[in-house]
Structures are given as C-alpha cells and as structure tokens.
Amino acid sequence: MTLSKRIQAALPAFVLSPSLAAIAICVYGFIAYTALLSFTGSKMFAKFDFVGLRQYERLFDNPRWITAVENMAIFGGLYVVVATCLGLYIAVLIDQKIRLEGVFRAIFLYPMALSFVVTGVIWQWLLNPGLGLEHMVRSLGWQSFTFQWLVEPDWAIYTIVIAGVWQVTGFVMALFLAGLRGVDTEILRAARVDGAPVHKVYTRIVIPALRPVFLTAFVIEAHLAIKSYDLVVALTKGGPGVSTELPSTFMYSMTFTRNELGVGAASATVMLTSLAAIIVPYLYSELRDDRRA
Amino acid sequence: MANLGISHVTKSFGSLAVLKDIKISIEDGEFLVLVGPSGCGKSTLLSIIAGLEEHTSGTITIDGRPVDGLEPKERDIAMVFQSYALYPAMTVEQNIGFSLEMSKMPKAERVERVGKVADLLQISHLLKRRPGQLSGGQRQRVAMGRALVREPKIFLFDEPLSNLDAKLRVEMRTEIKRLHQRLGATIVYVTHDQIEAMTMATRIAVMKDGVLQQFGTPENIYDRPANVFVATFMGSPPMNLLPATVVDGASGPRLSLKGTDVTLPLPSSVTARLAPGSDVLLGLRPEWLSLAMEGASANPTLTLHVDVIEPTGPDVFVALRAGEREIMARLPTGTPICPGEKRAFALDLSKAVVFDAATGVAH
Numbered sequence A: 001m002t003l004s005k006r007i008q009a010a011l012p013a014f015v016l017s018p019s020l021a022a023i024a025i026c027v028y029g030f031i032a033y034t035a036l037l038s039f040t041g042s043k044m045f046a047k048f049d050f051v052g053l054r055q056y057e058r059l060f061d062n063p064r065w066i067t068a069v070e071n072m073a074i075f076g077g078l079y080v081v082v083a084t085c086l087g088l089y090i091a092v093l094i095d096q097k098i099r100l101e102g103v104f105r106a107i108f109l110y111p112m113a114l115s116f117v118v119t120g121v122i123w124q125w126l127l128n129p130g131l132g133l134e135h136m137v138r139s140l141g142w143q144s145f146t147f148q149w150l151v152e153p154d155w156a157i158y159t160i161v162i163a164g165v166w167q168v169t170g171f172v173m174a175l176f177l178a179g180l181r182g183v184d185t186e187i188l189r190a191a192r193v194d195g196a197p198v199h200k201v202y203t204r205i206v207i208p209a210l211r212p213v214f215l216t217a218f219v220i221e222a223h224l225a226i227k228s229y230d231l232v233v234a235l236t237k238g239g240p241g242v243s244t245e246l247p248s249t250f251m252y253s254m255t256f257t258r259n260e261l262g263v264g265a266a267s268a269t270v271m272l273t274s275l276a277a278i279i280v281p282y283l284y285s286e287l288r289d290d291r292r293a
Numbered sequence B: 001m002a003n004l005g006i007s008h009v010t011k012s013f014g015s016l017a018v019l020k021d022i023k024i025s026i027e028d029g030e031f032l033v034l035v036g037p038s039g040c041g042k043s044t045l046l047s048i049i050a051g052l053e054e055h056t057s058g059t060i061t062i063d064g065r066p067v068d069g070l071e072p073k074e075r076d077i078a079m080v081f082q083s084y085a086l087y088p089a090m091t092v093e094q095n096i097g098f099s100l101e102m103s104k105m106p107k108a109e110r111v112e113r114v115g116k117v118a119d120l121l122q123i124s125h126l127l128k129r130r131p132g133q134l135s136g137g138q139r140q141r142v143a144m145g146r147a148l149v150r151e152p153k154i155f156l157f158d159e160p161l162s163n164l165d166a167k168l169r170v171e172m173r174t175e176i177k178r179l180h181q182r183l184g185a186t187i188v189y190v191t192h193d194q195i196e197a198m199t200m201a202t203r204i205a206v207m208k209d210g211v212l213q214q215f216g217t218p219e220n221i222y223d224r225p226a227n228v229f230v231a232t233f234m235g236s237p238p239m240n241l242l243p244a245t246v247v248d249g250a251s252g253p254r255l256s257l258k259g260t261d262v263t264l265p266l267p268s269s270v271t272a273r274l275a276p277g278s279d280v281l282l283g284l285r286p287e288w289l290s291l292a293m294e295g296a297s298a299n300p301t302l303t304l305h306v307d308v309i310e311p312t313g314p315d316v317f318v319a320l321r322a323g324e325r326e327i328m329a330r331l332p333t334g335t336p337i338c339p340g341e342k343r344a345f346a347l348d349l350s351k352a353v354v355f356d357a358a359t360g361v362a363h
Helices: A003-037 A054-061 A063-094 A101-113 A116-127 A133-139 A156-181 A185-193 A198-209 A211-227 A230-235 A247-257 A261-292 B042-050 B092-102 B107-120 B136-148 B166-183 B194-200 B218-223 B228-233
Strands: B004-013 B016-026 B031-035 B057-062 B077-080 B154-158 B186-191 B203-208 B211-216 B240-249 B252-257 B263-265 B279-284 B289-291 B301-311 B315-322 B325-332 B342-347 B353-356
Touching (some): A003 A261, A054 A063, A054 A261, A063 A101, A063 A156, A063 A247, A101 A156, A116 A156, A156 A211, A156 A230, A185 B077, A211 A247, A211 A261, A230 A247, B016 B203, B016 B211, B031 B194, B042 B077, B042 B154, B042 B186, B092 B107, B092 B136, B107 B136, B136 B166, B166 B194, B186 B194, B194 B218, B203 B218, B203 B228, B211 B218, B228 B240, B228 B279, B228 B353, B240 B263, B240 B325, B289 B325
Parallel strands (some): B077 B154, B154 B186
Antiparallel strands (some): B203 B211, B240 B252, B240 B279, B252 B263, B301 B315, B301 B342
C-alpha cells in the first residue's frame, strides 16, 4: 500500500479521534468517575476512601432529597403529559387546513428559541404577586383576586410546570404536526367512506399511527424534565424554602456549595440510572418492533 | 347491488372545468370501467360518486335514489383505494371490521362477517397481522376485504392494481373479475390501463379532458370507436390511421389513400354519405392486416415495405412503411416475413372505421 492510500485510509479515524476522545473522557469518563465517587466518603474534595453504599443511605435519609424526588415526579409527570396532550391538540387544530397556518406555527414554536433562564425570568415576573398577573387583575378592579402559587410552598412546583410546558409545547406541536402531515390522505378518505366521525378518525386511526412521534416526544420531554435546572434556578431558586427543589438543583448544591461531593455523586448516579431504567426498555421495545415490521 | 345513474354531472374548480356534462348509466350487476389518460377526470368522477367530493351540477342516483349532498356512509358504497389506505395501527381483522364497528354492529356478527370475507379472499391466516407486515398483494386483498365486508350497493375501485408488479396485477385482475361474477355486484372501476378496461368491463366509459368520449361495451369501444382519441387510446398497438380522400368510383364512393395510387372501397360500416373530395382517416386495427395469399383473397391489398419485426410470443408486431407513414400489423408467429422486404398485405375492411380528418369523429 502506498503512503497516500494509507493516509487516506487512516484519515477518517484521525479526524474523528479528537471528538471520540473528548466524548470518551468528558462524558463517559466522568460518568464513571462520578459513579466511583458516589462510593467514597468525599466531602469538599474527591478522595478515594471507599465507604460502600454509605452515601446512598445518607442520600435517602435526607428529607430534602425526598422532596426533590417527589417534585421530580410531579413536575416530570405533569410536564410530559400536559405538553404531549396540549402539543397534540394544537397540532390537530392547526391540521384543519386553517388560514395563516405558518403564522400560528411560528407563534407556538417561538418559545423554544428562548433559553430556560429567560423563560424562568419571564414567568417569575408574570407570576410574581406584586408585579404580574395578580397585580394586573387587581389594578383592573378585582381587588380580592389572589394568585400566589409562586410564593406558596405547596403550589410553587406547579409554576415550574406552567413555565416548562409553555416553552416546550410548541416544539411538541411541530413534531406532531409533521406526523399528522405524514398520514396518507387516502386513509382519511377511506375512514370517511367507512363512516367514521372526525373524533374517531383521530382517536382510532391517526393518533395510533403517530406512535413513533409519541416516542420521540416522550424521549425529548423526559430528558428536558430530568435535566431541567436553569428553569428552577431562574424561576424560584428552589424555593420557597426547598419546596421546588429538583434532583438537579439538589445535586448542584450538595456538590458545589454544601461540600458533600459523595452525596452529590450518589444523587447524580441515581438520576442517571432511573432515567436509563425508563428509556432503555422503551427504546429497546420500539427498535425491536421496527425491525420486525 | 344497484344501478347507478350519472346525469349531466359537471365539476369545476373556479373557472377550471374538470368534468363536463357527464352522462353514464349502468344496470344492476354491471362492471363499469372509467378509463382515460392522467388528468382526464376519471378519479374525480369516482370521488363524486363516492361522495368524497361535491359536484358543481347534475345528479347522481344510486338504486334510483338521488344521493347528491349525502355523506359517503349514507350512500351505501364501499371503495378500494390506489394506495390501499389501510389503517396502519390496526390489525387486518380490525381494518376489515372497522366500518361495521362504526355502524355499531354487534361484535359477534362483526366477527362472523369478517371471517366470511377473509375466507373468500383467502386471508384468514393474516387476520392478526398489521398492514406493515403484509406484502403488496396481501394488502390489496385486505383493502378488498374492507370493501366486501360492508355488502354495499356499489363497489368503487380507484386504480387498485397500479401498485402491484405485472404478474400479480394479472392474477388480481382475474380475481376481481371472478368476484364480480360470483357476487353479481355493481362495480365502478377507474384505471388508466386500457387492457384492464377491456378485460374486466361490461361497460367502458372513455374520458379525456373531463369529457366523456364514448360509453359502451368493450366490443363496441374496440370495434366501433367514436373518434380518433378512443381509436388510438384503446388497443395496443393502437389503431392505424391512414389519411385518405373520398373519390367517386363506378359503384359509389371510394377512398384514395394519400401518398399512394391505391383506392379502396368504402367500408360497409360507413353509413353516412361522404362528399367526394372530403379528407378522412381510415382506421385499421393491426390485426385486420394479413399477408396477401396468391390470388385467393377478395380483400383489397396494399404493398408495404417491412421495416421492423417485433415477436411477442403468440403474435409478431410488424412495423410497415407506406411512404412516410408507419402502419402496424399483427400477424401470427411463424409468418414468413423478413425486414427490408416489400410485401402485399390484404386489408380486412369489414370492420374498418372512417373518421373525419378535421374533427376526428367517426362517420
């Protein structure tokens, strides 16, 4: 083999190697490192005195972590379900051959262009009793109107759901709209000949045909929900108290401000494994289905 | 099962007329094929019969009852679509039974009806599968099952065979025809394939540019085309059209073929009186030409230059040349003939058709 051919053969590997190395070290390497740290007694700095599952026990004994997990369940569940349903509903409405479709699509899609921090700040203002919605309604004359979810510990987590859903729904709508447009128009004609009313056409034929879109929407929403950190920081900073603490904010404060590196690493590992426990079987079953079909 | 009447139906999108004054009526149990090139309006007409599209004016009757403005489900029709349009998330059984489910038929009866249709189409073993797991031919059968299970008054087929490969297409063609004979159903079938039209139909409607060109039995359409378009669209290879002039002869008018010194007697089919000097086209099907035997035939002969020979198995298509003009002949395989020869061909004028050269309408 000549030199130039050798170079040609090696070139792809050579070009890819920096990014492969970066991914291997910075993503998978640090995942492994974090998992390793979670079995150590690390406090402010990493040290390798293995303590077994001690940090996990401490983690689950911590009421703040329990709050974070409960909040995650509320936030994640509502975020995924509401955004999916609302996105699908808007997509179905836009699919009715409406006028100015492009304008509506853009309006619903724009929130996705904002960063979570901006969304958080906007909704902080809107929901702030002294500045936003409550202030506005009161200044219109309804003096007894109260809307104080943002400052009530039991309700604050729902403000995060509102802001998060507001941001992601347009994107989910775009996904579903693309899926709806992919449905063969002859199928819709066939359903009409078969005598199916419009709602049955959607519930029995069109929406079941969008199964792959549901998977995509779920995967995107689930990972956004689990990694959402900036939204909480900008909107409530985890408060009032720790009432809107999420695993991600818990992990950050343990690791970087409370000098509990081991507990932080344990919480990160729990987040990763629970995410994997949801996604991996789902992906596996979907991909196997594809191959069979 | 029912008759179907289409009277004075027009359809326009704004100023664009896609169907112009269509008049067709068929009896109970007939197999009507709407045939024509792309964009002739045949699929639009089918959609109008189905009730999926509104017509601009005119009346459609099914079983003597006007159905204008009724939804498809109220017309008691079933339709098979070109892309089959099976519901992807449902099993074959659910696909076939969907219309019955929508009409709130009890489950037991539904299962029985679906089972019967599946047996008829030999797809019983596929009932639990989804459309994605079926081959093209199987999907085709499911689509037909979905129509059959409703036992409608009229079946509508929209180019159902165009997505199948050639062999399967011929098989399914026979199968649809067999089903028609067995069920005695009234069928309206759209195709652009003139062979499908000829083989399946009891009545053919040839369309072009939204205008019904001719409506009749396959024999009628083939032997007595109403105009030049029908003559060349139906039949493969198409009918030969030879320009000629009407001249006076000793025993009535004769046709003088242009570019030759041959004159032919007027075909017996022509009833109209043709003025001498008028320009016409003489229409001859390729199979009405044969190699002239020595002195035997009473048919007029024409000497032609043999250009190309195309064997097809049972027949050979021979491209002949008369001056500038190409003439196709269909001869039995084994006819002793070579390219480059000049041979005399006998013309069977008993069925020949004469068209007006200017308007293209048959005399």
